[in-house]
Amino acid sequence: MSTTSGSAKWQGGIKDGKGAISTKSGALSDYPYGFASRFEGKPGSNPEELIGAAHAACFTMALSLILGEAKLTAEQMETKADVTLEKQGDGFAITAVHLTLTAKIPGADDATFQDCAAKAKAGCPVSKLLNTNITLDAKLVS
Incomplete structure (x- = not known):
């Protein structure tokens, strides 16, 4: 079992308030988030982009494991997770x-890659x- 953590602070009301997000690793340290960054496109983070980054990272690592089991190694993989x-x-x-993956995997055919x-x-x-609902577009490039 592995346990890690993320944390958030908040001060104020929903629209005028301000928050800060931190991760145990220090990748984020009091990084700002709030109503404006979540709903109005202003600078700062939001929970959805963090979920997207976590999902893209997790999926890509899982794919690396599964490719290894198929005796394949990715030269490069890039995943984007669009969270609605x-x-x-x-x-x-x-x-x-919606996950969008582009991968370069020497020796892989598209059927094996898609599987x-x-x-x-x-x-x-x-x-x-x-x-x-999680969807996926996967593209194998040479």
Whole structure:
């Protein structure tokens, strides 16, 4: 078992308040977030982009493992996770995550690559955590 942590601070109301996000590793240290960065495109972070980064990282690591089991090693993989936040009733919900993967994997054919990518999408711990519609576009490049 492995345990790590992230933390958040908040002061003020929802629209005029300010928050700061930190991670145990120090990758983020009191990084700003708030209403404006979440809903108005202003500088700062938000929970959805952090979930996207975590999901992209987790999926890509899981794919590396699955490729290794298939005797393949990626020369390069890049994954983007687009996280959709929508208003629902009185609040908001994360309703979808779309993963876009571009990978260079010597010796891989597209059928094997797609199978490995689908297994990683279904099996990575963050995918298992998120109870939402997760889609994937995977492109093998030479």
